[in-house]
Amino acid sequence: MSMNIKLDDPRLSWDGAVSFEHGDGWIKPWRIPFEQRLLFGKTAIDDMMICRAGMPAGVRIVFYSDTTSIEGEIAAIIPNEFNVVETLAARLDLVIDGVLHTTFELGEGTRFRFDGLPRGEKLIELWLPEYREFRLSSFSLSDGATLRRHQDTRRRWLVYGSSYTQSRGAGSPCYTWPAVAARAHDLNHTNLAYGGQCHLDSMVARLLRDTPADFLSMEVGVNIQGRGTLDDRAFRAALIGFVRIVRERHPDTPFAVSSALYAWERETTLNQVKLTLADTRVIVQEAVEALRATGDKNVHYFNGLDFLGEPEKELVEDHVHPNVEGYKVLGRKFADKVIAKLLGTGGKLTSRSTSW
16 A cells, blocks of 8 residues: 655655646656746757756655655656667666665656665655656655655755766766765755756856855856857856856855866867867856956856866766766765865765765
8 A cells, every 4th residue: 555645745845946847647847947948948849958957957856754665657758859878767866864775777667666665754865867857647655654844954056067967877866976066065956957058048047046055056168169159259258147147146155167077089179169178168267267356256267177187088988978987076076176165164074975
């Protein structure tokens, strides 16, 4: 026997979600304001920005319960050209009292179940796939189980970027690099990275501006160089404008701006607007220096090569994206080199992070 839970039950906290779409018997978390999606991209399923924003990277369903099982059903994958290998091999992570309990191989399936959970009330986090949409149509616990809402009071971190930061190719949802770094310093993170779509969109800047945060970060350059969307002049101006929009409501929040990771031949290959990936790092650094020179002392530049550079190139599996181990290395280095420095945590890992 199991106890069905309403999909919009207020005792379930969808941490990391920005908004929700309600369909015929299902609910879907989004990482943009769903009602404003026309301002972010096209409505068709072949729009990459909409596709990526509908993937719940960093989103987790959180609650307290004494349940010993969890099961649910989701809608089938919507066929489109962006259903990459990682989409078709999706996983769910079940974290109990801060420790990874089970990883469920969801694949292209629509049902999931976790059994054998410890008895007694515990904090449960169900981490959703980082590279597959998730339309939940049923959710149930053990018959008679308790259910109580969890209110996360940790410092909030907003992170923006490309597929690096959405973490295409991570081992499972809680091993994306922002999740690894957030766990190291006990932060509540919201992942606002969109694979292939980090082009300094003003609507995304407004989203970061309007979302509460104690820490901000972004990685930028690889998508702009890969698609040739901005030349050197436009890139610098767009980055400065993006940061200034965010600063309208986060004037003093620590803000880390990092350039691209190492990406093999892109380092020296000119794109259609005559930029190499190495050139983008110079542009990002110069833009941040201009912001600091004009008064923004809480924005900081970090070179992406310090996280994954040429010495770690074997961790860049397809010459662009980190592999499973690469994301863990990236998360640990970001925690040590950026979060510890800017938030004054002294680089000490929390008890939640040391056990896994």
